Amino acid sequence: MRTPTASELLNVWERALDAPAVARGLWLLRLTDEAQGEDAWLGLSLGDRDARLLRLHAKLFGHVLQGVATCPACQSTVELLLDGEALQLAPTEPAVTEHVLELHPAGRDMAIRFRPVNCADLLALQSCGDVDEARRQLLARCVIDVGGEGSADVAGFSSDVQAELAAAMAAADPQADIQFDCVCPECAHRWQPLFDIATFLWQELHAWALRLLREVDTLARAYHWSESDIVAMSPRRRQAYLEQCAS
Numbered sequence: 001m002r003t004p005t006a007s008e009l010l011n012v013w014e015r016a017l018d019a020p021a022v023a024r025g026l027w028l029l030r031l032t033d034e035a036q037g038e039d040a041w042l043g044l045s046l047g048d049r050d051a052r053l054l055r056l057h058a059k060l061f062g063h064v065l066q067g068v069a070t071c072p073a074c075q076s077t078v079e080l081l082l083d084g085e086a087l088q089l090a091p092t093e094p095a096v097t098e099h100v101l102e103l104h105p106a107g108r109d110m111a112i113r114f115r116p117v118n119c120a121d122l123l124a125l126q127s128c129g130d131v132d133e134a135r136r137q138l139l140a141r142c143v144i145d146v147g148g149e150g151s152a153d154v155a156g157f158s159s160d161v162q163a164e165l166a167a168a169m170a171a172a173d174p175q176a177d178i179q180f181d182c183v184c185p186e187c188a189h190r191w192q193p194l195f196d197i198a199t200f201l202w203q204e205l206h207a208w209a210l211r212l213l214r215e216v217d218t219l220a221r222a223y224h225w226s227e228s229d230i231v232a233m234s235p236r237r238r239q240a241y242l243e244q245c246a247s
């Protein structure tokens, strides 16, 4: 995985500020492998995308993920310290791109062949405001065909079949559903917070970009260097000049 330059990251941050989270994650990943074509990026399963975003986070900000969550029992703010390496599951070799869910609704045999959710699915559904409709559309996009006595039309699936299919799709791509236990230090409540590495990485990048622009502001005022020259410096050298300015 290629490490993007500060200038590239700053450009993506500026362009993607108003974009949805799924597009932001893809724009960042494109910087890590410029040889990969657009179709390959769109076809990335969410688990593969998240594994890459975890690796990118480690390259840019280290493998410790520091955040906060709200305890659902007492509403306390709980600090989270996660090890990004521990959140990465071993990839299956070779990658499994199709799965079959065998069901027996009302005594009938049904075999649903499906693929994992990918980035193109999320981009296509991001403007769908209705959660149930988005779920139906997602299932329809991911079902390849239905064997046995089942109808291939997802809208014709019973709600039980839809729920089983959704569960099977989540189980087939565990890296896309990062789960960890959290214990509230105030009330000892135990729960599993929702964690999305795409959102988390973007928040870190946003804070980094604002910090970098403040540094550019300070150094440009003091030395009259251009933004591109200051951004191109190593963080260590920039820090040394900032200390000169402060002394």
Ligand SMILES: [Zn+2]
Pocket: 071, 072, 073, 074, 075, 076, 184, 185, 186, 187, 188, 189
């Ligand atoms: Zn609590």
